Amino acid sequence: MTAPTAVMAPAISIAHVSKTFGPRTVLHPLELNLVPGEIHALLGQNGSGKSTLIKVLGGYHAPDPGRGEVLIAGKPLDFGSTKSAHELGLRIVHQDLGLVSESTVLDNLAIGAGFPTRFGTIRRSQARREAAQALAAVGLDISPAKRVAELSAAQRTGVAVARALSRHGGKVTVLILDEPTATLPAREVAHLHEMVKTAASQGVAILYVTHHLDEVFRLADRVSVLRDGHIVLTRDVVDAPREDIIHALVGGAVEPVRREITDVPSENSRPVLTVSGLQGDALEGVDFEVRPGEIVGIYGLTGSGRESLLGTIFGAREREGGDVRVDGAQLAGRPASAINKGVAYLAPDRKRGGGLMEMTACENLTLPAMKKFFRGGHLRIRAELTESSQWMDRLAVRPTGAVKAPLASFSGGNQQKILIGKWMRISPRVMLLDEPTQGVDVGAKAQLHRYIMDASDAGAAVVISSTDAEEIATVCDRVLIIRSGVITEQLTGSDISVAELDRRVLRSNESKVETS
Amino acid sequence: MKVTGRKFSPGLDRFSGLYLWGLFFVLFSFMAPRTFPTMNTVHLLASTEAIAAIVALALLVPMVTGQFDLSIGAIANFSGILAVIVQTNGLLDPVGAILLGTAVGTVIGMLNGFIVVKLKIDSFIATLAMGSILEAFLVIVTNNREPLPVDNEFFTGLTQTNIFGFQAVFFYMIVIALIVWWLLERTPAGRYMRATGFDREAARLSGVQVDKWSFLSLTISGTICGFAGVLFVSLTGPSLGFGPSLLLPAFAAVFLGSTQLVPGRHNVWGTVLAIFVLATGVQGLQLVSGAQWVASMFNGVALIAAVGLAVVRRKKLSRPKKEKSKGKNQGGGSLSASTQTHGTQGSSSAHHAGQVSEKRVEV
Ligand SMILES: Nc1ncnc2c1ncn2[C@@H]1O[C@H](COP(=O)(O)OP(=O)(O)OP(=O)(O)O)[C@@H](O)[C@H]1O
Ligand SMILES: [Mg+2]
Numbered sequence: 001m002t003a004p005t006a007v008m009a010p011a012i013s014i015a016h017v018s019k020t021f022g023p024r025t026v027l028h029p030l031e032l033n034l035v036p037g038e039i040h041a042l043l044g045q046n047g048s049g050k051s052t053l054i055k056v057l058g059g060y061h062a063p064d065p066g067r068g069e070v071l072i073a074g075k076p077l078d079f080g081s082t083k084s085a086h087e088l089g090l091r092i093v094h095q096d097l098g099l100v101s102e103s104t105v106l107d108n109l110a111i112g113a114g115f116p117t118r119f120g121t122i123r124r125s126q127a128r129r130e131a132a133q134a135l136a137a138v139g140l141d142i143s144p145a146k147r148v149a150e151l152s153a154a155q156r157t158g159v160a161v162a163r164a165l166s167r168h169g170g171k172v173t174v175l176i177l178d179e180p181t182a183t184l185p186a187r188e189v190a191h192l193h194e195m196v197k198t199a200a201s202q203g204v205a206i207l208y209v210t211h212h213l214d215e216v217f218r219l220a221d222r223v224s225v226l227r228d229g230h231i232v233l234t235r236d237v238v239d240a241p242r243e244d245i246i247h248a249l250v251g252g253a254v255e256p257v258r259r260e261i262t263d264v265p266s267e268n269s270r271p272v273l274t275v276s277g278l279q280g281d282a283l284e285g286v287d288f289e290v291r292p293g294e295i296v297g298i299y300g301l302t303g304s305g306r307e308s309l310l311g312t313i314f315g316a317r318e319r320e321g322g323d324v325r326v327d328g329a330q331l332a333g334r335p336a337s338a339i340n341k342g343v344a345y346l347a348p349d350r351k352r353g354g355g356l357m358e359m360t361a362c363e364n365l366t367l368p369a370m371k372k373f374f375r376g377g378h379l380r381i382r383a384e385l386t387e388s389s390q391w392m393d394r395l396a397v398r399p400t401g402a403v404k405a406p407l408a409s410f411s412g413g414n415q416q417k418i419l420i421g422k423w424m425r426i427s428p429r430v431m432l433l434d435e436p437t438q439g440v441d442v443g444a445k446a447q448l449h450r451y452i453m454d455a456s457d458a459g460a461a462v463v464i465s466s467t468d469a470e471e472i473a474t475v476c477d478r479v480l481i482i483r484s485g486v487i488t489e490q491l492t493g494s495d496i497s498v499a500e501l502d503r504r505v506l507r508s509n510e511s512k513v514e515t516s
Numbered sequence: 517m518k519v520t521g522r523k524f525s526p527g528l529d530r531f532s533g534l535y536l537w538g539l540f541f542v543l544f545s546f547m548a549p550r551t552f553p554t555m556n557t558v559h560l561l562a563s564t565e566a567i568a569a570i571v572a573l574a575l576l577v578p579m580v581t582g583q584f585d586l587s588i589g590a591i592a593n594f595s596g597i598l599a600v601i602v603q604t605n606g607l608l609d610p611v612g613a614i615l616l617g618t619a620v621g622t623v624i625g626m627l628n629g630f631i632v633v634k635l636k637i638d639s640f641i642a643t644l645a646m647g648s649i650l651e652a653f654l655v656i657v658t659n660n661r662e663p664l665p666v667d668n669e670f671f672t673g674l675t676q677t678n679i680f681g682f683q684a685v686f687f688y689m690i691v692i693a694l695i696v697w698w699l700l701e702r703t704p705a706g707r708y709m710r711a712t713g714f715d716r717e718a719a720r721l722s723g724v725q726v727d728k729w730s731f732l733s734l735t736i737s738g739t740i741c742g743f744a745g746v747l748f749v750s751l752t753g754p755s756l757g758f759g760p761s762l763l764l765p766a767f768a769a770v771f772l773g774s775t776q777l778v779p780g781r782h783n784v785w786g787t788v789l790a791i792f793v794l795a796t797g798v799q800g801l802q803l804v805s806g807a808q809w810v811a812s813m814f815n816g817v818a819l820i821a822a823v824g825l826a827v828v829r830r831k832k833l834s835r836p837k838k839e840k841s842k843g844k845n846q847g848g849g850s851l852s853a854s855t856q857t858h859g860t861q862g863s864s865s866a867h868h869a870g871q872v873s874e875k876r877v878e879v
Contacts, residue, residue: 316721339723353717358780359710367711367722370704379702406780422722 009074011036011205012057012090012174017068018229019052019061024399026052027229029068034174034205039196041216041237042209043249044226045441046413047398050209051095053226054178058092059085073173089173091164093180095209095412095439096351097156099148106131106144109163134166135159138195154188154302154467157181161195175199176207179412181215182438183348185302185467186502193219211413211441213242214470225249250443269293272327272461273313273430279321280312281305284485286322290430290461295452297476298465299501305485307348310432310465314338314345316353326430339368342429346419346436348465350412355419357408361397362388364407364418369426391421396447412439420448424455431455431462437471449475469498481505533776533786537793544800551803555681563675563683565795567592567748570689572766572773572787573696574740579770580700580782581733582713583632583639587624588741588766590650593759595621596745597654600754603666610671614746621742622735624650629731639734658756665753675751685751689788692740697784699736709733710781764815768794772822794818 010033019027027049034040044050055061057070059082070077078084085092099108109131131144140158148156157180164175177196181189196219200206208220216223216237223240225233225248233240233248271289278286282305290296300306311317313324315333324331326341335345347354355364365388366373373384389403395417397410407415416439423431436452437445452475456462466472472479473496481489481504489504545553571588578585599617602608608616624646631642666672675685700706711719712726720726748758772794773786794815801810 314721335721336723336725345721347718347721353715353721356711356715356718356722358714363707363711367707367719367724370707374704378698379704379707381702 010034010071011038011073011203012207013071014053014057015069015071016066017053017056017070018064018066019049019056020064025229027056027063029066030226030229030231032224032231032234034207036173036203036205037200038222039200039206039208039220041220041223042207042226043211043213043216043223043245044209045249046417046439046444047411048226049229050226051178051411054092054094054176054207054209057085057090057176058082058094087170089171090176091172091174092176093157093160093164093178095178095182097160099156099160101147101149101352103148104144105135105142105146105148105151105159108148108159109134109144109166130166134162137165138162139191152302152307154184157184157188157192161192165195165199172199172204174205174207176209178209179211179439180208181210181212182412183435183467186469187506188302188467189215211439211445213245213442216240216245217242227251246442249441273463274325274328275313275322276324277322278309278312278319278324280319281308281317282485283308283312283320286482286485286487288480288487290463292429292459292461293456294478295456295462295464295476297472297479297496298463298482299469299472299479299505300482301505302467304482306465306467306482307434309482310345310434310463311347313463314343314432316345316347339426342426343432344368344423344426344428344430345432346423346434348434348438350415350419350438355407355415358406360404360406361392361410361418362403365391365422365425368422387425391425392418395421395451396444397421413441413444416440417444417448420451424451427458428455428460431460433462433464433466435466435468436464437466437468445471469501472496472501473498529775530777530779533772533789533793537789537796540793540796540800544796544804548800548803552800557799559681559683561792561795561799562686563751565791566683566685566689567744567751568762568765568795569769569788569791570692570744570747571741571762572769572791573689573692573784574737574744575766575770576696576773576782576784576787577700577709577736577740578639578730578733580706580713581709581730582716583730583734585628585643585734585737586640586763587628587643587646587650588737589759589761589763590647590654591621591624591738591741591759592745592748592762593757594624594650594654594745595742596747596749596758597658597663597754597756599746600663600666600749601657603668603671604664610666610668610674613666613671614674614743617746618739618742621745622739624742625735625738626731628738629734632734633727633731639730643734654756660756662756663754666749671750675747683751685747688747693784693788696740700784705729705732713782764819765791765794768815768819768822771826772818775822775825790822 012034014030014032016029016031017027018025018029030053042050052061056063056079057077059080062080068079070079072088072090075088077088077090106128110127128144135142135144135158138158138161140155140162142151142155148159151159161177161180165172180192184192193215196206196208208215210216220237223233223235223237223245224231225245227248233245269291272292273290275289276287282303284305286305286309288296298306298309308317312319313331315331315335315338319333324333326343329341331338331341331343338345351357356367362385366384370384373380385403389401392403393400397414397417402410407418410418416437420436431452433452437448440448449471452462452464464472464476476496477492479491479496479501480487481491491500491504541553551557571592575585575588595617598620599613602616603610603613628639628643628646631637631646632639675683675688677684679687700709708719708724709729711722711724712729716726752758769787769790770782772790773788774780774782776786776789777783778786798811798814801807801814
């Protein structure tokens with residue numbers, strides 16, 4: 001082999017790697033090179049193979065046998081071995097973060113590297129010190145003794161990044177992040193970007209998977225687009241206009257969705273959902289009403305109560321006080337009774353409470369309302385499958401027709417579509433959507449927004465809690481800003497814009513600092 | 517149901533139990549040509565294993581819901597002995613005794629359910645303790661003396677009546693298997709139980725009343741075990757300590773069963789298959805070697821192997837996906853959905869995949 005004439009040897013060089021699941025080729029032989037210090041954004045629609053590529057690199061999937069080769073700083077990667085990847089300095093933050101939620105932050109930080117030991121005994125104090133350092137390095141202010149289950153999504157991402165970057169297992173050459181910002185609010189996104197840039201400035205090559213185009217322009221040096229397992233575009237970001245990227249992504253243009261002001265329901269209809277004095281996890285007495293056909297957004301910083309509000313209304317989290325009514329009837333605070341009254345709740349984390357990963361797409365879709373298939377003492381399985389596949393077609397779930405595949409085998413975005421379909425299927429009176437389009441690609445996102453609007457046109461009261469200001473700005477008629485567990489402000493009509501939302505949230509935060 | 521690619525895959529894993537069974541038959545027929553390949557062996561296995569299978573089916577229900585039941589053997593034992601005592605003491609007629617045994621099983625099952633759901637004690641601990649408590653009650657009611665057998669033709673005929681050469685108990689097993697299958701696979705209740713077992717929180721947030729189903733699954737287990745106990749004493753007479761010997765094969769069968777036919781799920785026919793495969797192995801080895809320790813050894817090894825297989829299977833579940841051949845019919849998608857998929861090759865490659873597996877079906 002002759003030495004490459006490139007100015008800088010690639011930190012990672014992927015060549016001819018392909019991956020087939022059964023009869024389906026998910027990755028076609030592809031090439032990708034990253035130089036040290038480069039931030040490389042990887043885009044692609046749901047199911048295009050991004051996570052699969054990363055899992056191959058991380059040693060979780062063996063690639064198809066053949067000429068496939070991956071060099072990390074010139075050294076060949078031993079496929080199918082997580083250890084080899086780690087030793088070569090390849091660090092991955094997976095889409096599902098890979099944290100053990102029942103363990104503490106400290107234990108999770110030690111998972112990759114192992115506890116420091118002396119004579120075989122774990123040295124707790126040293127481990128705690130190192131954990132604190134790792135957390136501080138990414139600017140996270142949480143106690144290492146906390147259980148991961150108690151953390152917010154943003155904090156969990158932070159822990160996963162801290163673990164990946166900690167110097168424990170030797171030098172880090174390549175850091176891969178799979179949709180780290182799917183549920184991060186704007187401010188924390190900025191924070192994550194800082195961490196990523198710092199790492200890059202130290203010579204770490206970064207492969208950054210995202211569905212947010214804005215991030216590409218704000219963060220990345222180069223961008224690649226994966227479509228159906230082929231890399232269809234690789235360019236410097238400065239030479240890649242937004243339209244080109246979108247075109248490469250979806251193979252066409254995306255029709256923008258916008259809520260028309262004329263859609264806004266009349267002021268005088270009676271509210272479907274009435275929340276009064278709601279107390280619970282981080283909630284200090286929340287009051288608001290939603291009328292039929294209205295789409296209301298909930299926006300606020302992490303820790304403001306935004307994360308727990310919808311779950312507490314539905315009964316997923318414990319309610320400590322207050323009162324929730326649907327069409328005047330009180331909700332008991334248990335999911336089953338809420339569903340009976342026509343309330344749907346899309347959980348913010350599909351791995352934790354959102355979906356049943358081992359059950360099939362069909363079983364997930366029909367679970368909340370399956371009595372109709374039970375006729376003559378017998379579940380009408382065929383009818384159930386037919387209805388499910390209609391829903392999957394409607395939501396353009398890929399791969400098509402895989403009604404009987406377990407939910408776990410779908411890509412993240414497609415799982416999300418199935419779970420939204422599950423709730424749309426019961427034609428709810430009230431839809432509580434927590435991060436409804438997390439991890440969904442631009443095209444599908446527009447489409448899901450359209451469906452949410454359809455549901456509201458059909459008379460549902462919709463409440464969306466999201467960290468994505470753009471999402472809130474596009475679909476909501478009214479936005480409630482939540483701070484310190486109470487609703488502090490309301491935005492309507494033309495006041496609703498990304499800039500204005502972030503301004504309000506930050507301002508309310510400053511005033512909080514002043515008063516304290 | 518439509519034939520799918522999945523159904524006709526060579527299924528070395530899904531049907532490994534069947535292959536193993538075949539292997540046992542061939543092997544032991546060779547090694548014990550006089551004693552093994554006879555109708556006698558078939559009938560013997562069918563009736564002696566019927567009760568083991570019923571108890572395994574009882575265990576299957578809470579296992580699907582994610583609850584252990586380690587008291588299955590003890591429930592069967594206690595209910596069976598009670599059904600004998602009330603008859604020999606002239607307190608109840610056979611029908612009453614059968615109902616009593618079943619009812620006692622049900623009540624113990626409810627108690628298990630109460631302890632697990634309301635007192636929030638882990639089912640593993642709760643039912644382990646319940647087993648011990650029942651053992652104590654057994655000694656209390658019997659004074660630790662083996663009760664006299666019931667001298668009543670109706671009661672013994674309950675299980676021993678000959679139907680086409682098989683004892684009646686074998687058919688009870690079939691009926692119970694059908695009922696459990698119906699419950700688990702053909703009712704919403706079964707789906708709710710499965711959801712509860714796979715992910716309690718996700719099931720709860722989908723409106724499944726997870727506590728109710730956990731309670732009911734333990735109750736159902738108790739009921740079936742109570743009835744199984746009555747069948748046991750009717751078939752082989754009252755012996756004080758038959759319960760514990762039912763526990764291990766039941767667990768082995770449920771775990772092994774979850775690697776069979778519908779891999780990754782605890783399922784009825786896999787469980788029944790596993791019971792008979794294991795029993796055939798034991799029977800054959802016993803005939804060949806004449807050793808007394810074969811059953812315990814075999815069942816112990818099988819349990820470890822079964823759980824090992826189930827774990828491997830679970831890991832693999834997230835990996836290989838069997839494409840459904842139906843994909844072909846639905847490739848077009850609805851109008852509103854087509855904006856995204858048009859112009860990409862995704863739907864066409866799924867198409868292709870569908871056809872490939874379709875072809876495999878035809879071969
Ligand atoms: N274990 C598996 N078995 C079979 N198919 C799989 C498996 N994992 C992924 N796939 C399929 O491979 C394709 C690519 O999935 P992948 O998770 O890589 O998508 P992705 O680009 O990360 O999408 P998303 O943006 O939704 O996360 C999908 O169609 C998915 O269904
Ligand atoms: Mg992914």
